[in-house]
Amino acid sequence: MKTMDSTLLKDFFHRGDRVFLPHVSVDCAIFGFHENQLKVLLLKWKDGPWCLPGGFVKHVESVDDSAIRILQERTGLDNIYLQQFHTFGDPNREKGKKIPDTKSWMNKRFISIGYYALVEFSKVNPKPDILSDDCTWWDIHKVQELIYDHKQIMLKALDSLRLDLNDHPVGYNLLPGKFTMPELQKLYETILEEKLDRRNFQKRILALEILERLKERKTGGAHKAPFFYRFDKKRYTKALKQGLKLSW
Amino acid sequence: MKTMDSTLLKDFFHRGDRVFLPHVSVDCAIFGFHENQLKVLLLKWKDGPWCLPGGFVKHVESVDDSAIRILQERTGLDNIYLQQFHTFGDPNREKGKKIPDTKSWMNKRFISIGYYALVEFSKVNPKPDILSDDCTWWDIHKVQELIYDHKQIMLKALDSLRLDLNDHPVGYNLLPGKFTMPELQKLYETILEEKLDRRNFQKRILALEILERLKERKTGGAHKAPFFYRFDKKRYTKALKQGLKLSW
DNA sequence: TTTCAATGTGTAAAAAGCACACAATAATAT
């Protein structure tokens, strides 16, 4: 196994540019929601720093498809909510880059196309890539130094997510199939980093007419049992397409 | 002159990739406002179709700087309002591409980073590039077929501009130093493709507190002379930075 | 059975958005 890995790796560094476009990469900020906190999926390079999951664009592959492939490989999920948000093109963005093979295509300058993804935390099966030996969730507030400009990319992804909250509903991609109103509110509060009024939040969200209240209540916690809700997939999709007019 | 041009051109096709990154291009939708219409600056390839002004990224140049350079070359202007809005990465986006030199780097697949720019129409000095023989303003509604996916890029730029109207003021970059309220309103109406109520528009815009009314009025037209206004640069810049909360 | 903390629901006040009317005026026509 180890031999195969290192053969693969050597080949990748040596002539990866036969498969992938040189100078172009894709980086993904994958967000999940767990225990009332927004999490981001990070990789740890073998004997190196943490970074965002990323990869390269095949010669006959759209950039969107590259992102989809990368996400599939790291999370095991298809059909992920995905948004391209910015392309990072500073020639010094990979300061400190040091690939063993100095002549490798990998040692060249890369422009990176940033995507953010929203996934259901519990469904993700984190898997490291060929360059890394760890792949785990981090609380977004506990993320320290990341490689290159990845911290900046992550923060811009978060900003974009916040802005998107103004014209897209987001819960469908981050919450389990059924959830309570307080849970949905916590999600919004976490993304916005702002406390919202419980009653007004409920009114606003229900006014979108994309939620369906179930007969079932969530029991187990102390205190009064809240109702479960689920998204009306059809109305939700419609709302996504035509855009909402919220303003948080 | 002709010889020098063709030498340059030949060199550009042959070994332009010594100067520029392969596979990466920048395309710009440059918008201006003239005679109550939104205009876009287009180039016409020698014996070919119309296209957006574009170019390539030098090996030691940020993508933003490439866009700034391209804009400078086409318009003669520095300090242009510039927004990166999307990166176009479909492998078939340049369908029908046919560069004479089949082995040229130019014949390879390109991923294009889209920017839109807002400029003061009257200050622009349109200049064709090495590949084109015409560079002129087009009414955005009269733009027909463009090369590759450039029409789609232009439309997405317009969409992005419309969205940006919700959190940025825009007039400063598109209007002359002093202008009347009806002129500013026409600009908004043109971008939004929607008629607005004169009185409510004025109230909303003035409430932003980024305008300064001058003593002077615009004379010459028939009927009552409207006041001139100008943007308070300081407040305008502040509003740009911190973002507005409009919703058109 | 009482207590506690969280949920479900409603209502009044404030703010923002919207529709609309009338007076003032600069050029033009008479």
Add this chain to the structure above:
DNA sequence: ATATTATTGTGTGCTTTTTACACATTGAAA
């Protein structure tokens, strides 16, 4: 000169949305 006309400047009441806040209900725990 004078009247005409289209456009600008300004205000006001109505409607809708947002915001602030109160009270009854309820499931688990003490």
